[in-house]
Amino acid sequence: MNRRTFGKTVLVGALALPSRAVALGPSVSGGGRGIPLSRLREQMKAQGGREVRVPLLPEAAEALKGVESLEAEGSGRVPHYLRAFGAVPAAARPFAQLIKTVYTRGSVAPAVKLAMGLTLAQLDGSPYAAAHLERLLRACGEKGRSLLRALEVGSYSGLEAxxxxxxxxxxxxxxxxxxxxxxxxxxxxxxYHDAQLVELAVTVCFSSYFTRLCEGAGLPIEPWAGDTLPAAIPSAAESSAPRVALMSDAEFDAYRELVERAKSGQGAAKSLGLGIAHSQRAMVRAPEQMRAWFGYWATVREAQAVDTATKLQVSFAVSMQNGCRYCTVHQVVGLRRAGVDVAKLIAMKKDDAALTPREKVAVVFARQLTRQPIVSSPADYKALEAEFGTQGAFELLLQTCAFNFMNRFTDGLRLPSEDEAIKVYQEVYGPGSYEGYRKRQ
Structure with missing residues (x-):
């Protein structure tokens, strides 16, 4: 497998899954180009009265006042994807900032990124996400309409390279x-140059997050969504940047922020002892997206209805399900530092027998949402809620979404594992275990 140079980071070959994860396979919901948009529109209409699974914030809630919504200013429209944070209200505002940053800011045309998001909604079979991403794409002028036509007919042949x-x-x-x-x-x-490649990677990863949030939360389409357009979305400025982009002032500033955070007590405590992770070193190439993602996720992490070990179990299960070598190794580091017994870590590579009944509820839900978001049922979420409560269930939903984001980001860019992470992995599974894992591809 080829090795690629990514800035100063070498993107090495992705590693194979352990045998159990190979049997499960990655998430494939649609096959081909996914579910046709016409069918998603029909499903969206049928889901108008869908039972929402999470508490919705009131439209006039304090947490939603002044948010940077993609809806037209003064429209009074508040999408359910922002109201869905009723269990963790503090995360609503940074999530609004995140979705706006991912799709409308940066050097890649918003229409292209929204079309990528709509592609994910087709693959994952999410009528709700498809409805909103289509609305946003229609607000992107002729470029948006041409991309939408390509997605509607299922052929990219008429598009620019x-x-x-x-x-x-x-x-x-x-x-x-x-x-x-x-x-x-x-x-x-x-x-595209390296910084744009990271911007595009974040777009796909966030879109995977978004579809799972929408389907896991059971969001019904808003009555106004089918008949109105959001605010007009400006086109990105034409870029004449060289193919190998020079590091911008914004990237330097963002990297300095990472260094300072890593030196601080709080940053060190949350870094798993790895300093600045390679995922951070890569994402800093798209500084606006990095700040929006980490700012949002820092707010989510403040919610503590579920213990860290259980959240790590979920992250581990999702990473195994998706076949993500980088994140699987990181979760082993996190679980080991959380005091999980080595014997249990070894057993978890094979099956769920070592999990407690409570952990198993969380892991089974996470795997199902990862594998096929649209198959997740109200009963699945109610089982999670019965075990962990309203806020705890929502935290685990967000944790599942987050590692569907991170798995695609880290292994999609073939980021190498940090030396310290490899060291801990081999302390758990024995000398040479990482290399053996790495060669099974």
């Missing part, structure tokens, strides 16, 4: 980190 490459990349990585081959990545790389 960079747009075709972007959608093929979204389709490949959207299936899971093991679904992205060298040819597809190299096709994208021919049109």
């Amino acid at each position: 960079p747009e075709r490459a972007s959608l093929e990349y979204a389709r490949a990585l959207g299936r899971g980190p093991t679904g992205l081959d060298d040819a597809t990545f190299d096709g994208l790389r021919a049109h």
Whole structure:
């Protein structure tokens, strides 16, 4: 497998899954180009009276006042994807900032990124996410409409080469980190420089997060969504940047922030002892997206209705399900530092027998939502809620979404594991275990 230079980081070959995860396979919900938009529209209409699974914030809630919504200013429209944070209200505002940053800011045209998001909604079979992403795409002028036509007919042949490459990349990585081959990545790389590649990676990863949040929470479409457009979305400025982008002032500033955070007590406590992780070193190339993602996630992590070990169990299960070598190794580090017994860690590589009944409820839900978001049922979420309560269930939903994001980001870019992470992994599974894991591909 090829090695690629990514800034100063070498993107090495992704590692194979343990045997149990190979049997489960990555998330593939649609096959081909996913569910046709016409069918998703029909499903969306049928779900108008859908039973929402999470407490919704009131539209006039303090947490939603002044948010940077993608809806037209003064419209009074508050989408359910922002109201869904009733269990963790403090996260609503940074989530609004995150979704706006991912899709409308940066150097890649918003229409392209929204079309990538809509591709993920097709793959994951999410009528709700598809409805909103289609609305946003229609607000992007002629470029948005041409991309929407391509998605409607299921053919990219009439698009410009960079747009075709972007959608093929979204389709490949959207299936899971093991679904992205060298040819597809190299096709994208021919049109974008490194900073833009990270921006596009974040777009796909966030879209995977978004579809699972919408389906896991059971969000029904708003009555106004089918008949109105959001605010007009401006096009990105044409970029004449060199193919190998020079590091910008914004990237330097963002990296200094990471260094300061790593030196602080709080940063060190949350870094698993790894300093600045390679995932952070990569994401800093898209500083706006990095700040929005980490700012949002820092707010979510403040919620503590579920203990850290259980959340790590969920992250481990999702990473195994998706075949993410980088995140699987990180979760082993986290679980080991949380005091989980080595024997239990070894057993968890094979099956769920070592999990407590409470842990198993969380893990089974996380795997199901990871594998096929649209199959997740109200009964699945109610079982989670019965065990962990309203806030705890929502925290675990967000944890599941987060590692569907991170798995695609880290292994989609083939980020190498940090030396300290490899060391801890080998302390758990024995000398040479990491190399053995790495060669099973």
